[in-house]
Amino acid sequence: MDNEIKFKNVDDLPPMTVSFGLMVINKTGGWRSLRPVIDNKKCTSCMICWKFCPEACITPEEQPVINLDYCKGCGICAEECPRGAITLIEEGK
Amino acid sequence: MKKVIMGNHAAAYGSKLARAEVVAAYPITPQTQTVEKISEMVASGEMKAEFIKVESEHSAMAACIGASAAGARAFTATSSQGLALMHELLHWAAGARLPIVMTNVNRAMAPGWNIWSEQNDSLSQRDTGWMQIYCESNQEVLDTIIQSFKVSEKVLLPTMICLDGFSLSHTYEVVDIPDQDEIDAFLPRYEPEYKLDVNNPRTFGAMTAPEWYYEFRYKMHQAMMQAREAIAEINEEFQQQFGRKYGMVDNYRCQDAETLIIASGAIASTARDVIDSLRDSGKNVGLISVRTFRPFPDEEIRSIAKSARQIGVIDRNISFGHEGIFFTETKAALYSTSNPPEMYGFIAGLGGRDVTPEDIEEMIHLTATGQAPEVTWFKLKKDMEIAAS
Numbered sequence: 001m002d003n004e005i006k007f008k009n010v011d012d013l014p015p016m017t018v019s020f021g022l023m024v025i026n027k028t029g030g031w032r033s034l035r036p037v038i039d040n041k042k043c044t045s046c047m048i049c050w051k052f053c054p055e056a057c058i059t060p061e062e063q064p065v066i067n068l069d070y071c072k073g074c075g076i077c078a079e080e081c082p083r084g085a086i087t088l089i090e091e092g093k
Numbered sequence: 094m095k096k097v098i099m100g101n102h103a104a105a106y107g108s109k110l111a112r113a114e115v116v117a118a119y120p121i122t123p124q125t126q127t128v129e130k131i132s133e134m135v136a137s138g139e140m141k142a143e144f145i146k147v148e149s150e151h152s153a154m155a156a157c158i159g160a161s162a163a164g165a166r167a168f169t170a171t172s173s174q175g176l177a178l179m180h181e182l183l184h185w186a187a188g189a190r191l192p193i194v195m196t197n198v199n200r201a202m203a204p205g206w207n208i209w210s211e212q213n214d215s216l217s218q219r220d221t222g223w224m225q226i227y228c229e230s231n232q233e234v235l236d237t238i239i240q241s242f243k244v245s246e247k248v249l250l251p252t253m254i255c256l257d258g259f260s261l262s263h264t265y266e267v268v269d270i271p272d273q274d275e276i277d278a279f280l281p282r283y284e285p286e287y288k289l290d291v292n293n294p295r296t297f298g299a300m301t302a303p304e305w306y307y308e309f310r311y312k313m314h315q316a317m318m319q320a321r322e323a324i325a326e327i328n329e330e331f332q333q334q335f336g337r338k339y340g341m342v343d344n345y346r347c348q349d350a351e352t353l354i355i356a357s358g359a360i361a362s363t364a365r366d367v368i369d370s371l372r373d374s375g376k377n378v379g380l381i382s383v384r385t386f387r388p389f390p391d392e393e394i395r396s397i398a399k400s401a402r403q404i405g406v407i408d409r410n411i412s413f414g415h416e417g418i419f420f421t422e423t424k425a426a427l428y429s430t431s432n433p434p435e436m437y438g439f440i441a442g443l444g445g446r447d448v449t450p451e452d453i454e455e456m457i458h459l460t461a462t463g464q465a466p467e468v469t470w471f472k473l474k475k476d477m478e479i480a481a482s
Contacts, residue, residue, distance in 0.1 A: 010308040015249050015316070016190040017309060018287045019296040 028055070032073030034088040036066055042085035049077035049086060095269050100261035103231040103268050104170055104196040104254075105130035107238030109140045110276045111194070113168035117145035117156030119175060122208050123258040124198040127170040150175035154182035154193075161191035162297055164288040166242060169193070172258065173200035173214040180218065183251075187222025187313065189298055192245030192252075192283065194238055199358065199409075200258040201444040209445020210257040210359070212410035216386070216418045222313050224252040224320055225386040229362040231256075231266040233339060239271075239280060240331055240339070244323045246283050248316045257359040257409075258445065271335060279334055317388050324385060341390040343382040344397050346372055350379030352461040353398060353434075355423055356407040357383045360441070360448050364407070367453045378457055383419060391426035398427060403435045405460030407453070409442040416440075416468045435463060441471040 005020050007013050014020075038049075043063050050058040057071040058064045066077070078086040098106070104127045108116060116135070120128040134140035143160075147153045150171050157167040171179060176197050186193050201211035215225060226241065228234045234256050241252035256262055287295065301309060324341055332338040343361075346368050347353060356364050361382035371378045381397055383390060398404060404427075408417025415421065420438035427433045437460045442448040452471065459465040 007305065010311055013305065013308055013312065014287060015312055016188070016287065017298055017301045019299060022294060023296050023299065 027069045028072055029067075029069045032068075032071060033091055034073040034075060035068065035091050036071065036073065036075065036077050036086050037089050038064060038066065039085045039087070042083045044083060044085075046082065048080050048082060052076050052080045094272075095267055097265050098231060098268050099126060099263050099265050100231045100234050100256050101126035101170075101198070101263070102130050103235040104238065104256070105134065106268075106270055107196075107235040108168040108194075109134055109142075110235070110271065110273060111168070111239055111242045111280060112166060112277075112282075113142055113194075114165040115143045115145065115157065115160035115167045116169060117147050117153045117160070117167070118169045119147055119150050119153050119171070121150070121172045121175040123200060123262045124170050124172040124175075124196070126262075127196060127198075131168075150178040151182055154179045154186060157193045157195075158182060158186050158189065158191060159289075161186070161193050162189060162289045164283065164285050164290075166283045167191075167193045168195065168238075170196040170198070172198040173202055173208075176214050176218060177202065180221070183218055183221040183223055185298070186251045188309075190249035190313070190316070192242065192249055194241045194245055194252050194254065196234065196238070196254045196256060198258050198262045199255050205444075207444045208258065210260055210409065211443050211445065212255070212358070212408075212418070213443075215253060215255045216410050218253070219387065219418075222250060222317070223387065224250055224317070225255065226252065226384050227255045227357040227361075227386060228261065228384070229343075229358060229382060231261060231264070232268045232337065234261065235268055235270065236331065236335070236337055237339065239276060240324075240327050242283075243280050243327045244320060247323045247327070248320045250313070250316050250320060255358065260359040269337075275334065279331065321388050321390075321392075324388075339384055341383075341385040341388070342393045342397070343384060345380040345382060347379030347381065347397050349377060349400055351377040351400070351402045352457060353379050353381055353401045353404045354407065354453070354457050354460065355381045355383060355394075355404060355419060356453075357386070357419060358409065360407055360409060360453070363448065363450055364453050367450045367457065370450075371454070371457065376461075378461070386419070386422075389422055389426070391422075394423060394426050395430055398430075398434060401434045403437065403460045403463065405437045405439060405456050405465075407439045407441055407448070407456060409448070411440050411443065420468070435460075436467070437463075437465045438468045439465075439471045440468065
């Protein structure tokens, strides 16, 4: 990524732990053990999942799209979906 | 302009003169008048600052951290239980390298519930990364706030300025309050290199793995060591402009002293009178008033103590199961010297117990004659005395 900075030694560091750009380089999707999957046939595009996602990982397009680069798999979207259109699938399966 | 004011008001005027832009504070005895005065000055427009009323000291420090991270000069004041409640945020402020300045009115920790002077509240925060300064007078409180913003903003560490509950906080003394334009010439605006800025978004205090956390801790230590030089330099500059000087320690009549007494805060100011009368009667005694506890003035103490044969340390604090805290630190500073003096520790004045000139004279006598054990609980009421009282 463009804004990734490599420090060489202690003198090279800023005084405090501060980022030199956005934290988009930190792809937190790697933390996920459960992956939300949307059944587009059941989904009515009410966007309740988009409203509830605490990581702002859902984009409200024609139907919601989950950004798996950052989704940590908390499952709130699946819990809140009124149509039961989102299921959590164990990663690696 | 000279005014007769209490220590708590000296702190409030100090924060106003320093042009603190955000004050988030919660009132607590015996600090209350600082918060009240600042609140009044902000309400009347006399002080141009945002005064944030908070529900606790934990929130007070959190608000100061946010303000300071956004580049504002932030000030708060607390005491005892309030300082203890702030504890977690003290680490956050120092670790984020924010130059927040705070006055802490030294007050004993409960239980038993007690509102009087003792240093265990601030000394319990020793390793949070805050600089700590102990004041002897209300003038020193005001001046130290001005100096501390400058030192803190230079080395990027926060400062805690301690004043004794009641014997300074509520005692009215003559304080020379400098004009605002004089202070402005001494203390320029705070311009941080890194700050919260919507146009240049950054993350502060994010996850730091073992790969670099260790180096960040070293940088905090390095900043504390650099503060020694900054304190001396800024004190020199302050003296040139205002005629008053402080520094890391104040040596009072230490020249050729065989017996030295080490004290801090209001007890040190009482000790000055005792030293005067003993010197007048031909005794070779002197006082080291320890102002900065962090960074600790070990080099200064080593250099002053060279000719001393005995040193007595008066501690208005106790590290349970060990001894007085300044005593421990002083002994450690002198351990590496070739011919260390005899050392005696005196625990005195806990929970606001009065420490009189006569008491200090007796402690100096016990030190000079070597009649005390290594640690004395000075004037502890023993069985017989309790029965008699």
